[in-house]
Amino acid sequence: MSHPRTHHPLVIGHRGASGYRPEHTRSAYELAFALGADAVEPDLVATRDGVLVLRHENEISGTTDVAHRTEFAGRRTTREIDGVALTGWFTEDFTWAELSTLRATERLGALRHTSASFDGRYPVIRLRDLFDIVDRAADERGRLLRLVAEFKHASYFAGIGLPLDELFAAELDAAGWGDGGERLISEAFEPTVLDELAARGVGGPKVLLVEGAGSPADLVRSGGSGAPSYDSFVTDAGLRALVGRFDGVSVGVPRLLDADGAAARGASAARGGGAPADAPLRGAALVDAAHAVGLTVFTWTLRPENKFLAARFRRGKGKSAWGDWQGAFGAVLATGVDGVFVDQPDLGVEIRAELSGG
Template sequence: MRRMLMAAMLLLVPVAALGQESPVPRFDPKTPPIVIGHRGASGYRPEHTLASYELAIAQGADFIEPDLVLTKDNVFVARHENDITGTTDVAAHPEFAVRKAVKTIDGERHEGWFTEDFTLAELKTLRAKERLPQLRPDNAKYDGKFEVPTLAEVIALAKRATEEMGRTIGIYPETKHPSYFASIGLPMEKKLAAQLKAAGWSKPGDPVFIQSFEVNNLKALRKLTGLRLIQLMAPEGGPADNAAPSYAEMATPAGLKQIAAYAYGIGPGLDMIKKGDAPPSTLVQDAHAAGLRVHPWTFRAENYFLIPSFHTKVQQVTPGFVVMPKPSDHGRLQDEIVLYLQLGLDGFFTDFPDIGVAARKAAAAQ
């Protein structure tokens, strides 16, 4: 996701006019792809904290992404999951020891502490911590410094930054486990649409995208708001609401045509576009042919996440002595992003917005 908010509008061109398979240019600097700060600048600060979002904005992100879950008193907060065991210091709070529980969420067993068992006031006594400390030890230095933010706080930050920076900063919320929350009496759709409308956002041109891995959640939102909707897809599995057999089937031309009836675009995992060093799939072209935008997730700098050919190389220090790269070492993320941008992306999620902005500039110069 550059008009005022830099939203990349696709120019659909007949295939025959281009003389190639793709109905859109591989990269068009006149409609540059949007850079989405994945959970903020989560490569540099603990994810889903105001500090992470603020840094993402400072680094040039066009949108910041809050994953949304609900509290016991029905308030949206930004956490990767409703299970907050790994992203907060809740385990260090003896007063909440009795809240530890075992739950089945979207078919998976979880043991820990969950947002729906805490009021907002209680959550505000907790502090965020780094979710991937082994890969991001520098982020762990910020453990204990930041609160769990509410959606209202994220909206206020985006609006304040828009005024101060002279460019539009949008938000890209994801509804996490909407079917599960509905099953415990905390449906998300009406509440989210109403809160965004109260913020002045309800039309397709407003600086908001709403994303979900579920289907019926998005279809319900389609009836409640004019905001742009993004169908998330993963390389494996299928929607938790069982609205489709699998994400693989949704990614076929027929499946994409069905998605286009209710969504503005898709958010596929990177492997669905190009797995490792293998040739790319036709997903981007197929999505464009169906009239859908493509915003894949997630570009990360660590070797652990990069395509092998972009890993940090073995360093020869002296004859007979080499330094082997570690999974946490940063490889050539900018080059990887440029490679994908040349396939025609309309936007992308990254934990490193500064590198994402640099890659977009590099792709435009080619």
């Protein structure tokens, strides 16, 4: 049975209003709520002294001015993070006092010149700062606003004595958020940390992030080459197996739309043509199958620039020019997803209103 299409999905400011301001800054988060976002999504990584800070990755040379700070030149190093060798500067090598002296820079500066014009203006902030931002915005707007917390490289951090679940539970308590309740959604590409959060009594929905390929890093650490793939979580059987453990899945837009921007045909729809029963689901078939067993579906990331759009939605020649974002965003929302991560939250709010007729 087809699940009714969601007419009012959550609009989640992806790292704040990251299309307009350098991501994970106070200005980006405050602007996201001002533009109508229902929630904001921080990426959480840890400092050497156990403070949770908001950065896209624990390697911070692309999102801060650390590479130009001579006092930290000696901190440049190479680490293996989830099987990938990275060279740069890592949050776990800094105390919070040191990180707080850094200034944020636009990660996509070559594409987003307006956002890059704010480089060097805003400091790095902590999770506890974001709790205050959410509380203040909710009070000002008189409505529920949510935090969608993404836990980055959790098994790596646990292995160096910085368990993100433990640190997060302590931050929740210190902020007066209790267990998080309806204000909190937790998500991760690694299922183990979501289990650990639940075991610690952290409330709110738990959502498994599903990459387009590969296997979760925590399961590779424990199971090696035999680790289940991300694809295995979005089959009919895989979705059923998540019920009672997690509350939903979050998938990249390519699992919902084909490369040409058309709605992707799911395995369920194609089985009459010989598709195997354990094939990963796509498009509306994935959303319908998840809804049928009581799971929600989020998707990432809606962006209006030509660089991120399928060819049919591109307009003009420049990669930074905005294409037919209305068509692209509308095609995603038409699959029935329950939440969308958007770099420009006002665009998500606008297309949702347009499609819902109000």
